[in-house]
Amino acid sequence: MRVLLVGAGGVGTAVTRIAARRDFLGHMVVADYDPARAEAAVAALGERGGRFSALRLDASDEQAVRRVLTEQNCDVLLNATDPRFVMPLFRAALEAGVHYLDMAMSLSAPHPEAPYEECGVKLGDEQFALADEWEKSGRLALVGMGVEPGMSDVFARYAADELFDEIEEIGIRDGANLTVEGYDFAPSFSIWTTIEECLNPPVVYERDRGWFTTAPFSEPEVFDFPEGIGPVECVNVEHEEVLLVPRWVDARRVTFKYGLGDDFIAKLKTLHALGLDSTAEVTVPGRDGPVRVSPRDVVAACLPDPATLGDRMTGKTCAGTWVKGTKDGAPREAYLYHVVDNQWSMREYGSQAVVWQTALNPVVALELLATGAWAGRGVLGPEALPPRPFLDLLNAYGSPWGLRDGISR
Numbered sequence: 443m444r445v446l447l448v449g450a451g452g453v454g455t456a457v458t459r460i461a462a463r464r465d466f467l468g469h470m471v472v473a474d475y476d477p478a479r480a481e482a483a484v485a486a487l488g489e490r491g492g493r494f495s496a497l498r499l500d501a502s503d504e505q506a507v508r509r510v511l512t513e514q515n516c517d518v519l520l521n522a523t524d525p526r527f528v529m530p531l532f533r534a535a536l537e538a539g540v541h542y543l544d545m546a547m548s549l550s551a552p553h554p555e556a557p558y559e560e561c562g563v564k565l566g567d568e569q570f571a572l573a574d575e576w577e578k579s580g581r582l583a584l585v586g587m588g589v590e591p592g593m594s595d596v597f598a599r600y601a602a603d604e605l606f607d608e609i610e611e612i613g614i615r616d617g618a619n620l621t622v623e624g625y626d627f628a629p630s631f632s633i634w635t636t637i638e639e640c641l642n643p644p645v646v647y648e649r650d651r652g653w654f655t656t657a658p659f660s661e662p663e664v665f666d667f668p669e670g671i672g673p674v675e676c677v678n679v680e681h682e683e684v685l686l687v688p689r690w691v692d693a694r695r696v697t698f699k700y701g702l703g704d705d706f707i708a709k710l711k712t713l714h715a716l717g718l719d720s721t722a723e724v725t726v727p728g729r730d731g732p733v734r735v736s737p738r739d740v741v742a743a744c745l746p747d748p749a750t751l752g753d754r755m756t757g758k759t760c761a762g763t764w765v766k767g768t769k770d771g772a773p774r775e776a777y778l779y780h781v782v783d784n785q786w787s788m789r790e791y792g793s794q795a796v797v798w799q800t801a802l803n804p805v806v807a808l809e810l811l812a813t814g815a816w817a818g819r820g821v822l823g824p825e826a827l828p829p830r831p832f833l834d835l836l837n838a839y840g841s842p843w844g845l846r847d848g849i850s851r
Contacts, residue, residue, distance in 0.1 A: 443468050443812040446511055446540075448501050448531055449522030450474035451632075452749025453545070453588075455483040456793040456801035457522060460839070462490035464805065466812040471514050473499035486792070501527035507534035516540055518811070520804055524634050525549050529568055532583065536572065541581050541811065543804050545588030546635065547682050550642060557643050558657045564645065565685050570821055577820040584807060586823050589761045589780070590616055590698075591682035592803040593824075593836075597763035597778035597843075598683070600829035602691045605776055609693040609767035614683045615777070617667040617674035617701030620757040620784060620795065627709055628751055633742045637719045640702065640710050644678035647688045647696040659707055663699065667760045668846055669781045674701035686823035693767075713741060752794030755784045759795045777846045780836075806835050 443466060447454055450472050461467050472494055474480040480496035487494060500506055501523045511519060511534065519535040521528065521544040528548045535542035547566035554562065569585055576583050586592055594614045602609060622628040629636050643655035659677040666673045676699035687696045702710075713719045718741050723734040762779030784795035791798055807824070810816035815831040824832075836843055 443518065443808065444514065444516045445470045445518050445520055445808065446473060446507075446514060446516040447471065447520045447522060448473050448499060448507070448527075450476075450479040450483045450496075451522065452747070452793070452797035453801045454522035455479075455486070455749065456791065456798045457520065457805055458483050458487060458494060459791045459793060460798075460802055460805045461808070462487050462494070464809055466809045467493055469514075470494050471510070471516065472496045473510065475500055502530050504530045504534045504537070507531060508538045511535065511538040511540055518543060518808065520808065521545070522801075522804075524632055525638065532569055532572070535583070536576060536579060536581070539579060539581060542583040542585075543587050543807060544585055545592060545800060545804060547585050547591075547685075549638070550680065552643050553655070558655055561645060561653050561655055564653065565680065565682050573821040580819050582811070582818045583821045584811075584818075584824070584827075585821060586682040586686055587804050587807045588800045589803050590614055591686055591824070592800075592807075593780055593832075593843075594683055594761060594763045595686055595824040596829045596832050598687050598691050598693075598765070599825040599827075600833060601763065601765040601776060601778060602693075603829065606765060606767040606769050606774060607771075609691070609765060611695040611697065611764075611766045612683075612687055612691065612693045613696070613764045613766075614681065614698040614762070615665045615667075615676055615701075615764050616699070616761050617665060617671055617676060618757060618759040618796075619671045619674075620755055620759055622751050623754040623756070625746065625751075625754070627706075628746050628754075629706075629748060632748065633745050634738055637710065637713065637738055637741070639681055640679045640700070640707075641714050641719050642680040644680050644698070645684045646678065647684050647693075649688075649694045653685070653688075659702070661697075661699070665699070665701070665764070667701070667762075668777070668779055668844060669758060669760070671758055671760055671781070675703070676701045677707070682823075687825055689823065690825045749794065749797055752784065752788045752792070755788075755794050757795075758783045759799060761799060775848060778843065779846065780841070780843045782841065802836075802839065802841060806832060806839060809835060 477498035681698035
């Protein structure tokens with residue numbers, strides 16, 4: 443399998459470090475707008491880097507992306523950029539006739555009149571609008587194939603297939619006890635993406651109502667996370683699982699709640715109140731004259747790169763899927779989860795826990811596609827494919843998943 447990896451940031455670099463240890467990969471072209479980042483990702487592989495090459499590529503330039511896919515004879519495009527670049531990469535892969543994977547879907551837009559009640563443009567709507575074209579092409583666009591969304595969706599499918607007869611609610615619950623030495627505020631993942639998903643209206647799904655929205659940070663609950671993380675208050679945020687899971691898994695309700703903490707929420711609210719979460723460019727004075735910049739890009743530039751924080755981080759991160767329903771006529775609850783200790787991921791891969799956990803899952807999916815264990819056509823989420831091959835291979839990667847049964851929130 444020949445892969446074009448677009449994006450050599452923290453997650454993209456972690457992808458190369460994981461894929462370099464697997465035999466399924468024929469060659470991976472590592473591309474980034476900053477060629478130094480792509481070259482650094484390949485150079486860091488050392489003796490394992492023989493199947494990797496680096497080049498400069500503008501993810502917004504569909505023609506250039508399509509040309510690289512063709513010239514490099516790639517089988518699949520793996521998108522490790524932020525969601526702004528989903529659609530040009532998605533269309534380029536379709537036009538080039540190759541498979542496509544991403545870890546975050548096309549952006550949403552709030553309802554213009556009732557943003558906290560009704561959905562406007564939903565996450566992934568632009569991608570699903572092209573589903574028929576992907577189906578006709580005979581190629582697969584596997585969307586939302588990170589950890590959340592991604593592994594969490596696989597957990598939902600597995601629970602529906604093997605653990606429950608009827609499902610009342612599927613709730614993705616994400617929490618951590620990570621701390622970063624020397625920083626009062628240092629997000630462990632892209633602040634651009636974090637602002638997007640946390641300040642947009644959260645989406646909830648109910649079978650009798652369909653998809654609807656609530657206010658940011660709504661419905662707080664305390665969830666007890668495993669492996670020493672403990673109780674963390676979680677709140678509703680916008681996330682792809684709520685838009686993906688109901689398409690293939692029957693559940694009365696689907697939610698996503700993220701453990702943010704009061705301090706983090708307060709800082710996000712302040713950014714919003716000051717307009718610093720905006721992606722609309724504004725004019726600011728510059729040394730050589732006025733320049734146009736996005737306030738959100740300025741915030742991201744002022745914060746440390748999450749990929750560089752691993753040496754200062756301690757603790758664990760947990761991604762998982764809580765399911766409530768019945769089995770054999772009796773009530774049942776279960777939490778399927780995956781925990782990564784930052785000390786372990788830094789020691790074994792040189793990548794901090796959150797970006798490593800995100801990067802792991804598309805590499806597992808690529809291997810399943812390469813071996814034929816996963817196959818499909820059209821635009822599919824992870825829950826549309828059989829879960830057992832994924833979970834078995836996840837264990838083979840040395841990062842097993844867990845199941846806590848009979849839990850209560």
